[in-house]
Amino acid sequence: MRNSRIQIPVEGGGVVAGTLWEPAGEPHAALVIHPATATPERFYANFASFLAENGIATVTYDYRGTGGSGSPRAHRHLGMRDWMEGDVPAVAGWAAERFPGVPHLAIGHSLGGHALSLGNGTAGLAGFLLLASHAGTVKAIPDRAERFRVRLMLHLLGPALGAALGYVPARRLGLGEDIPAAAMNQWGGWARLPRYFFDDPAMRASERAARVTQPVLALGFSDDPWATPAQIDMLTGHLTAATVERRTYTPADGGVARIGHHGFLRSGVRETLWPEVVTWLSKRAQG
Template sequence: MEPETLSICAPDGTPLGASCWTVPDARATVILHPATAVTQAYYAAFAGYLAGRGFNVLTYDYRGTGRSRPRSLRGYHATMREWVDEDVGAVTRWAAACFPNLQLLAVGHSVGGHAIGLSSETARLRAAVLVASHAGVSALVRGFGERLRVRFVLRVLAPVLCALFGYMPGRRIGLGEDLPRGVMLQWAGWTAMPRYFFDDPAVDAARRMARVDIPLLVLGFEDDPWANRQAVDILLSHLPNASIERRNIHPREAGVPAVGHMGFFRRRCEAVLWKSVGDWLLARVEEPAHAAG
């Protein structure tokens, strides 16, 4: 099945490139919120799998990335807060309007999970899955070498490259996609804080996450140096009203050699991990809302 390509307009007029898999007699609609510096194309196989399980699926790119990228990123203004406050809200409202008779679900990868926790539009969701989502504190990165590398990229390289190019040239240094300057520098600033964006009063993250009262499936992987247990603990401690099912998974349990921070969305995870998430989403659709909450 090939998705329909479309454009969704954010409240401030920014066009967001999106793709929608629409299936006959869909059971519900799933929105996929991407990770930082990862475009929607990375999630296409997983989206197709969910469509095969009977879901409409919507993927998209945050402003300044992928199909939502302007002709030039030099001087282009965007922040992570705009991703959450503008883009996530826009695609959620679009899905609700396009499929008004279906329940809404979401899957968020890394910062996409943060978006589910922070967005006021999460109130529209029936349930959500957080994949490798964590408080991205650089001091908590597991492994001395990886921690040193992350700190060098975020604290030294990012400010220099953003000043030189006017944006973060992620492709040139193997950091995934290029990023708008404001996104990169805001992200870098949060990683230096002891509790990530929970220490940024402008985000008001603790209050916003306390509003979330839906069922959440939270997936962490034992070989993920970033979204390790301690970093995930910080994030979940600010979701006191959500009904959380947490799974810490070793790659051998999934029958794969590695999962890490990015591997869940690779096709080799279909037989075990994708199936378990598909089953969980279908169960949330089928059970009464009060039973899940």
């Protein structure tokens, strides 16, 4: 397995920085991991390496204005929609050109899954996986303390800091990587709506999701405080033309004490859960 740094221009301006993880031999498939909000590319490195070891060339990256893809202050105008409709298709298109002779797949973690569910970056895919991806309405968070914490971050501290600084210092707030102010504002706005961005007329989300036809595997985790079964179903329920398989794993299934919203990407479930996902992806690649 080998890896190399890549840079991918995005239509409309800016560059996405990422990493290409390649098998030692010829890949039997190519895959892009579209990340979650404020989740750095390095967090996906172990899983991407595992995919490459199993013959799947894999691309990981940071959205513009996060991590290695530029300063959040310099990209303060970029919202989540810009990532979904600009960055995601740009990286998917790069992968399609780099590996023209193999089947293509994708994994969308949280926000990355939102993009795929709306048809961004799905052209030519043999299938894609939604990882802890859900309609992120704050009032649907079951735990009262967690609901208060998220509401405080999304509706008070985040917007206030974004207005003052031009970006949100999410790292200091315990939310991951720093993000542009516009991304926080759009996130907070959608999170107030009963059906998340499906209630935003500008997104035409229901219409776009209904046009997606690829096979989909939607993974959830029993201890995820945000992506509950009901909120995952709210997202996948709009994929009316796709064949959607739902799986919910418990920490016991993974042989770990906790999985939550991000734990599937940690190497503790390498021997338990990762092989099941590779099996599903490989079957889609084989047709």
